[in-house]
Amino acid sequence: MTEPAESAELARIDPDETISLLQEMVQIPSPYFEEHELSEFVYDWLDSRDLDPEYHHVSEPKITEYEGDNVLARLEGSDPDAPTLLLNAHMDTVLLVEDWEEDPCSGRIEDGKLYGQGACDMKGGLAAVMVAFEALAESDVDLAGDIVLSAVVDEEGPYGLGTDRLIRDGYTDDYDAAIVTEPGPILAQEEDIDNPALLLGARGRFLYDIEVKGHAAHGSQPHKGTNAVVDAGKVADALSNLDVGSHPKLGDGSVCPLLLEGGSQTLSVPERAQLMVDRHVVLGETEEIVREQAEEAVAALDIESEVEIGFRESPDPGIKYGPYVTPEDHDLVTSLVGATESVAGVEPEFGYFASVGDFNYLGDRADLPTVIVGPDGENIHGAGEFVYTDEVVETARIVAEGAMRFVGSE
Ligand SMILES: [Zn+2]
Known part of the structure; x- marks a missing residue:
């Protein structure tokens, strides 16, 4: 059952604001290693809402000579013993594909689809965690545990340097679990699952x-x-x-x-x-x-x-995409199942991701129970990429309510 306080949080997530945030971010090109402008945009968006963002510098002088910035923000809970949850999304996209028949950063919306490189992978998921984080911050509910937002750089590049740096600098040491809002079922191993879905692991x-x-x-x-x-x-x-x-x-x-x-x-x-x-x-x-x-x-x-x-030579021997599986009865999973039932009115399907990404770093290297829940679309990494706008809003609501259930409230 949805409790009144939770309904209030969900009501704060406005579909129009969520989609216009997504559209603005799609209109800022951010292929990997060139995320500076989007990094600043995310920082300013959080800062203008008094959400105390900080830059977390990512430097890799050895192989890629990359310099960039993750953007982090943290909501402090009232109970130091309650769990800390990470909401992770990457800001970068693949290199802009040449075959587009329109501006690859148009952000055009038609028939409930928003088009652009990275619209689905994963600016839709990024917009979802940003508005979920804002809704939780503005809520009257006293959260027990902490919630951390990380908008990271370079997930699509060869080494996943943004989340790698988060782990190597010790940020993840005190986290208890992670949600990554990568596109969902479209990249699942199971071909027959649809949103709402939770992906509980990856090869x-x-x-x-x-x-x-x-x-x-x-x-x-x-x-x-x-x-x-x-x-x-x-x-x-x-x-x-x-x-x-x-x-x-x-x-x-x-x-x-x-x-x-x-x-x-x-x-x-x-x-x-x-x-x-x-x-x-x-x-x-x-x-x-x-x-x-x-x-x-x-x-x-x-x-x-x-x-x-x-x-392969990599900037650090720790850089490895190991497999992981999050147990179906873990608290984060049951929190997200409850949230999905409350938001979408149905039980989510369970699946497993077909390839690798930052979630492997979190689920395997950082040993955090990690769940992927995100909006679907089509043509990921290709021309004509789009995301379903209603799934972006639904993801934001599931994440906000699931996060609240997981960290607890008073
Ligand atoms: Zn991705």
Whole structure:
């Protein structure tokens, strides 16, 4: 049952204000590594509502030379023993796609759809957590636990530097759980689920590179050399037929050789070839296991080339997209189920995310029970991306009420 206080919070979330906030943010281009303008916008939006935002600087001088700023804000609860909840959304989008038939940052609204790069992934979810946070701040209800809002940079880039920095700087140490408002069912593994839905986990992902070193000889006498290109092909084939792990909720792991290059234009037996392999993993498949498995598969081939397997260089050894599953009976899940029933009048479906993102950092590295709940749309990362505006408002309401239920109130 919805209690009167909760209804008042929901009433504060105004659909028109929510969608015009979303539209303004879609009209500010923010491909990863270029979020400065949107960062400032989010800061100013919170500041003008006296929500005490702070910038949290993100610097990665080693590989990407990136400098940017997350924006954080915190509502203090009245009970130090009550749980602290993180609301996390990323501000960046993929690079603007060229195939758009209109301005990719138009924010045009038609038939309940708002168009633009990042509209669904995930400025819709960002707008939802911002208005939910504001509604909670303005509420007359005395929240018991704390609620933290983090609008982060660089989720779409190669390393997820914004949320990574949040974890490495110790911010997440005192958090108890996280909500990430990434697009929902559209990116779930289950094809038949619809919003309202809660995604309770995700597979993890490792990328590895394989160096194949053969032995050159005159191309007219291939038997005198060791052909690295031929051997790399055998390795790619063996890896794509690996027996991978399986999990009752996350489904199966997967292996996909993404790139194979090498060889020479001259009349020589190719000496070198490289492979890049994507490996999606389920719980229990660690980096060590993935490496051993690949090494065993290569050893079983009995090829003459030397084969070396290495994981991607990253700015920090901690940067890993591990898999996680949040238990269905965790307090955050039951709080969000209750909120969904109250807001949407139906029970949410449960699903699991198909790929990786900041939620892996929170669910696995920071060890926070993490739930994804977010508005759906279509053409994510592509031309014609849009989000359903009513789902943005619904997400904001579910998050506000779910957060209140989870941290408790007096
Ligand atoms: Zn995203």
